Amino acid sequence: MSLNQTVLEIRERQRIKSKPYDEPAAFWISKDNLRGDIVDVLTIIFQTSGCYWGKQGGCTMCGYVYDSSTGEPADSDIMAQLDKALAQAERRKLERFMVKIFTSGSFLDQREISTDLRKQILKRLADDERIVAVLAETRPEFVTEEAAQDCLSVMGGKPLEYAYGLETTSDKIRRESINKGFSFAHFKRAAEIAKQNGIFTKAYLMLKPPFLSEKEAMEDILNSIDEVAPYAETVSINLCNVQNGTFVEKLWENKEFRPPWLWSIVKILKEAKTKHPDLYLMSDPVGAGAKRGPRNCKICSRDVADMIREFSITQNVKTLENVDCDCKLLWEKELLLDDITFGAPILE
Ligand code: SF4
Numbered sequence: 001m002s003l004n005q006t007v008l009e010i011r012e013r014q015r016i017k018s019k020p021y022d023e024p025a026a027f028w029i030s031k032d033n034l035r036g037d038i039v040d041v042l043t044i045i046f047q048t049s050g051c052y053w054g055k056q057g058g059c060t061m062c063g064y065v066y067d068s069s070t071g072e073p074a075d076s077d078i079m080a081q082l083d084k085a086l087a088q089a090e091r092r093k094l095e096r097f098m099v100k101i102f103t104s105g106s107f108l109d110q111r112e113i114s115t116d117l118r119k120q121i122l123k124r125l126a127d128d129e130r131i132v133a134v135l136a137e138t139r140p141e142f143v144t145e146e147a148a149q150d151c152l153s154v155m156g157g158k159p160l161e162y163a164y165g166l167e168t169t170s171d172k173i174r175r176e177s178i179n180k181g182f183s184f185a186h187f188k189r190a191a192e193i194a195k196q197n198g199i200f201t202k203a204y205l206m207l208k209p210p211f212l213s214e215k216e217a218m219e220d221i222l223n224s225i226d227e228v229a230p231y232a233e234t235v236s237i238n239l240c241n242v243q244n245g246t247f248v249e250k251l252w253e254n255k256e257f258r259p260p261w262l263w264s265i266v267k268i269l270k271e272a273k274t275k276h277p278d279l280y281l282m283s284d285p286v287g288a289g290a291k292r293g294p295r296n297c298k299i300c301s302r303d304v305a306d307m308i309r310e311f312s313i314t315q316n317v318k319t320l321e322n323v324d325c326d327c328k329l330l331w332e333k334e335l336l337l338d339d340i341t342f343g344a345p346i347l348e
Pocket residue numbers: 051052053054055057058059062063064065104105139165180
């Protein structure tokens with residue numbers, strides 16, 4: 001059975017909870033380093049009809065597909081979702097912030113967000129003087145000259161950034177561990193179109209997808225950062241966690257998968273930032289310390305996660321020296337041993 005078929009069978013056993021169409025899937029406020037500028041961020045996950053790739057199987061670690069709608073929200077519903085998220089910025093009295101748009105799919109896929117709606121959303125954000133920049137996530141196949149021009153026509157010169165879940169620059173790992181359904185060449189083509197149009201590029205990488213040992217996963221990310229650096233201003237490294245209803249969850253339940261150690265990302269950030277000082281490198285260790293999340297030991301996971309967040313904001317490698325713990329020795333042992341277990345946990 002193909003990897004996609006296995007993922008699809010898992011998906012078909014899940015139930016998507018229905019939600020009023022005018023409610024966003026989620027929204028929250030945080031801080032980020034916007035190419036050197038520390039700003040507040042309003043992140044919005046729109047509830048759309050969902051990722052076309054995820055609906056037919058899709059990525060092995062992705063539970064975001066269950067955030068999508070059970071139906072087809074109308075354009076007016078999605079604008080109401082935007083209003084609700086912007087009201088939060090109003091309540092928090094944000095005076096200067098960027099907006100990140102996610103759809104649990106692709107902002108540029110017209111099946112999720114029509115061209116007309118795309119323009120309405122961007123115009124609304126461009127016209128709001130408090131908003132300093134907009135980021136929108138999309139799969140690279142939807143990036144065309146026409147779509148870029150279309151977006152820019154309403155941005156009024158405000159910076160726009162496309163973000164992609166590239167995960168790795170290795171086509172083999174993206175295909176055999178993630179089932180992503182696009183290649184590095186697709187990403188490069190999209191990033192080039194974006195660059196020619198003055199649109200920034202952010203690449204999300206994924207540390208430790210299935211079937212890689214901790215060491216292989218680290219090598220893959222370090223290599224991916226080197227290869228993606230010419231195409232992106234910002235690289236954000238997601239740490240593979242165990243989301244409900246995913247292939248990764250099945251492996252984890254069978255004790256065939258352990259999320260990455262936080263020490264691994266600390267080492268990656270240190271090495272990569274030293275090698276690429278002008279590249280904005282970040283990581284948000286979602287679920288750090290939890291059973292399903294990236295973690296060290298119980299004593300240090302929270303502090304190390306905070307240290308990683310601090311680095312992401314400040315870009316100062318010295319902040320990555322702030323926390324130490326005895327469990328580092330265990331992590332070093334695991335790096336030596338787990339090449340022979342293909343990423344299955346040794347210690348638990
Ligand atoms: S990770 Fe992105 S592309 Fe893959 S299934 Fe999820 S939403 Fe779709």
